[in-house]
Amino acid sequence: MEFAKLSLSEWIERCREFSAPYCLTDAKKFRLKDVDPGDTGELTSEDKPEAREALVAGVEILAELQERLYAQDRWAILLIFQAMDAAGKDGAIKHVMSGVNPQGCQVHSFKAPSAEDLDHDYLWRCLKVLPERGRIGIFNRSYYEEVLVVRVHKDLLKRQKLPPSLITKSIWDDRYEDIRNVERYLVRNGILIRKFFLHVSKKEQKRRFLERLDNPDKNWKFSAADVRERRYWDDYMHAYEEAIRATATKSAPWYVVPANHKWFTRLVVAAAIVEAVENLHLAYPTVSSEQKKELAAARAELMAEE
Numbered sequence: 001m002e003f004a005k006l007s008l009s010e011w012i013e014r015c016r017e018f019s020a021p022y023c024l025t026d027a028k029k030f031r032l033k034d035v036d037p038g039d040t041g042e043l044t045s046e047d048k049p050e051a052r053e054a055l056v057a058g059v060e061i062l063a064e065l066q067e068r069l070y071a072q073d074r075w076a077i078l079l080i081f082q083a084m085d086a087a088g089k090d091g092a093i094k095h096v097m098s099g100v101n102p103q104g105c106q107v108h109s110f111k112a113p114s115a116e117d118l119d120h121d122y123l124w125r126c127l128k129v130l131p132e133r134g135r136i137g138i139f140n141r142s143y144y145e146e147v148l149v150v151r152v153h154k155d156l157l158k159r160q161k162l163p164p165s166l167i168t169k170s171i172w173d174d175r176y177e178d179i180r181n182v183e184r185y186l187v188r189n190g191i192l193i194r195k196f197f198l199h200v201s202k203k204e205q206k207r208r209f210l211e212r213l214d215n216p217d218k219n220w221k222f223s224a225a226d227v228r229e230r231r232y233w234d235d236y237m238h239a240y241e242e243a244i245r246a247t248a249t250k251s252a253p254w255y256v257v258p259a260n261h262k263w264f265t266r267l268v269v270a271a272a273i274v275e276a277v278e279n280l281h282l283a284y285p286t287v288s289s290e291q292k293k294e295l296a297a298a299r300a301e302l303m304a305e306e
């Protein structure tokens with residue numbers, strides 16, 4: 001692999017090839033069990049150092065693209081991250097966005113909804129923090145929890161204060177449809193959407209939990225609730241599969257990213273984002289002849305000072 005030594009355009013082409021196998025734009029027949037969480041594509045653990053270098057290159061490209069995004073102030077980018085606990089959402093977000101100007105990037109983590117959240121429709125808390133034009137918005141969990149954790153634990157649905165007549169058998173299909181429609185609306189408004197499911201295996205999650213228990217510096221990351229959620233693993237996998245099937249679209253694709261190897265996960269995520277943003281063909285705003293005159297006048301004024 002010669003990833004790190006590539007020119008910009010070669011890198012971008014590589015990003016396209018590299019992320020494409022994990023991208024779903026139409027997933028009606030998608031089966032989660034066909035995706036191996038331990039997959040590292042054409043790479044092996046020997047490629048790890050180079051993969052890390054490639055990630056650094058990707059992060060630099062992303063930083064450059066984000067400058068243009070900000071200057072142009074037309075598009076916004078929404079990146080959604082979903083995963084089981086300890087799949088590496090936080091680390092992926094941290095590494096992939098590490099080069100980006102903090103002013104151009106907004107991260108929101110969605111935990112269990114507050115009383116105020118529950119007094120509104122379920123999209124409310126997410127829609128009010130959508131990224132502004134020129135910004136990258138990251139949702140660490142999202143409204144997808146409404147068809148994941150809420151589907152796995154149906155008592156959560158009861159707490160949502162919905163009129164009982166609206167809680168029907170088709171509620172999940174209704175939600176998928178609403179999510180598809182809202183995402184289409186956002187895309188039509190210039191918000192580019194990319195969704196990532198970091199797919200870790202149950203075995204690897206156990207290993208990471210044990211590591212959190214064994215290592216005092218990682219104890220803070222451990223929550224007993226996470227082990228309880230593990231019991232519902234199969235229900236979660238079913239809910240993820242159904243949600244991905246119903247909401248992977250051409251304009252708002254899902255990436256199902258193997259997540260047992262963090263170095264690989266991060267590279268796929270970075271490549272997918274670079275590829276998507278590059279497709280916008282962002283350029284710095286051009287200066288009109290009128291503006292050029294203004295700039296010349298400003299220069300003359302500065303030069304005329306003592």
Ligand code: ATP
Binds near residue numbers: 109110111113149156
């Ligand atoms: P970390 O554990 O790394 O801090 P996290 O995203 O797992 O990150 P937690 O505070 O552990 O954060 O968990 C948030 C919990 O909130 C998750 O179990 C998630 O399923 C739950 N949650 C998120 N959105 C909703 C929702 N709309 N309804 C009910 N529960 C939700």
Ligand code: MG
Binds near residue numbers: 085223226
């Ligand atoms: Mg957690």
